[in-house]
Amino acid sequence: MDESSRIYVAGHTGLIGSSVIRALESGGFTNVITASHRDLELTDALAVERFFDNRNPEYVVLAAGRVGGIVENQTYPADFMNTNLAIQLNVLRAAHRAGVRKLILFASSCMYPRECPQPMPETALFSGYPEPTSLAYAVSKLAGMQMCLAYNQQYGEKRFIPVIPNSAFGPNDNFDPKSGHVLSALIRRFHEAKATGAPSVTLWGSGNPRREFIHADDIADACLALLEGDTSQLQFPLNLGTGKDFSIRELAEAIASVVGYAGKLEWDTSKPDGAPRKLLDSSRLLAFGWRPSVDFTAGLKSTYQWYLDSMATQGVQP
Numbered sequence: 001m002d003e004s005s006r007i008y009v010a011g012h013t014g015l016i017g018s019s020v021i022r023a024l025e026s027g028g029f030t031n032v033i034t035a036s037h038r039d040l041e042l043t044d045a046l047a048v049e050r051f052f053d054n055r056n057p058e059y060v061v062l063a064a065g066r067v068g069g070i071v072e073n074q075t076y077p078a079d080f081m082n083t084n085l086a087i088q089l090n091v092l093r094a095a096h097r098a099g100v101r102k103l104i105l106f107a108s109s110c111m112y113p114r115e116c117p118q119p120m121p122e123t124a125l126f127s128g129y130p131e132p133t134s135l136a137y138a139v140s141k142l143a144g145m146q147m148c149l150a151y152n153q154q155y156g157e158k159r160f161i162p163v164i165p166n167s168a169f170g171p172n173d174n175f176d177p178k179s180g181h182v183l184s185a186l187i188r189r190f191h192e193a194k195a196t197g198a199p200s201v202t203l204w205g206s207g208n209p210r211r212e213f214i215h216a217d218d219i220a221d222a223c224l225a226l227l228e229g230d231t232s233q234l235q236f237p238l239n240l241g242t243g244k245d246f247s248i249r250e251l252a253e254a255i256a257s258v259v260g261y262a263g264k265l266e267w268d269t270s271k272p273d274g275a276p277r278k279l280l281d282s283s284r285l286l287a288f289g290w291r292p293s294v295d296f297t298a299g300l301k302s303t304y305q306w307y308l309d310s311m312a313t314q315g316v317q318p
């Protein structure tokens with residue numbers, strides 16, 4: 001890959017896609033291809049085929065998809081499956097047909113069995129049933145990952161690289177408490193509690209489950225390393241995590257501190273905890289030479305600042 005390579009980033013306005021765009025821009029890549037959702041509906045096979053015919057990308061980063069927190073997953077499981085399956089099917093088929101040199105597909109740590117040895121190695125995939133509350137999403141992502149492996153196997157090439165990031169955060173995240181993930185939803189809840197002077201914030205569960213979070217800039221950095229490096233000897237899929245996890249209680253305290261919320265944290269233990277731990281074993285990617293570099297607290301601070309800036313842009317009073 002060189003600076004004039006044609007690189008298509010699907011989902012460039014999203015959390016991960018926008019980070020990949022920033023990384024490509026700062027890496028001096030001048031031929032980055034994007035299309036907004038409005039201009040290109042990726043579930044439309046014919047439109048995707050035409051787009052690839054017209055733009056002829058050499059590299060593809062597939063960061064488009066339907067994602068969300070537990071409530072969204074439970075409310076719209078059919079939409080989650082439909083959208084993700086169709087996007088993956090269409091983009092992979094078009095990329096294969098166009099002879100794309102490398103494609104990165106973002107799968108998800110939700111694909112791992114609910115009861116999984118920790119940290120979770122890639123070899124544990126398909127060894128058990130994923131968490132039921134996000135099953136439709138998990139199955140759609142397993143299908144996308146497996147489709148990459150199937151293309152690689154059938155055509156004797158290793159062009160399609162399925163990557164499994166753990167929970168991502170950063171600018172352009174979804175901060176809606178109903179549809180967002182835990183970290184961004186907590187930023188918003190603490191911010192609002194601070195703004196209204198609420199004496200306490202009650203959170204679901206015991207606060208004991210442990211989770212791994214990775215800044216989208218680290219995901220983008222790994223993505224570029226994989227696009228640029230020699231990946232011929234790597235075994236796919238590839239977990240992508242920081243190797244460090246936090247309890248939800250530690251996460252909540254860290255966010256409260258970054259936001260400047262001084263009230264009490266209360267835990268509603270009548271609500272479910274979810275899986276006790278979700279930490280990825282990222283040794284394959286570490287052996288490739290990649291390392292995360294975003295400091296967690298610094299990443300939280302810049303994400304909160306982005307949230308404040310985006311609210312100010314929308315004219316919302318803090």
Ligand SMILES: NC(=O)c1ccc[n+]([C@@H]2O[C@H](COP(=O)([O-])OP(=O)(O)OC[C@H]3O[C@@H](n4cnc5c(N)ncnc54)[C@H](OP(=O)(O)O)[C@@H]3O)[C@@H](O)[C@H]2O)c1
Pocket residue numbers: 010011012013014015016017036037038040041042043062063064065066067083087106107108109141164165166167168169172173174181
């Ligand atoms: N966020 C995480 O923690 C995480 C972790 C692991 C893996 N992943 C995977 O990484 C990928 C990106 O996640 P993300 O968090 O960056 O998602 P995101 O912030 O919701 O962004 C999704 C992007 O896809 C676009 N998109 C969605 N449906 C589309 C469609 N039918 N046609 C065209 N564009 C469409 C969206 O555009 P509009 O907003 O305009 O619709 C947006 O640009 C997903 O495949 C997800 O499964 C995410």
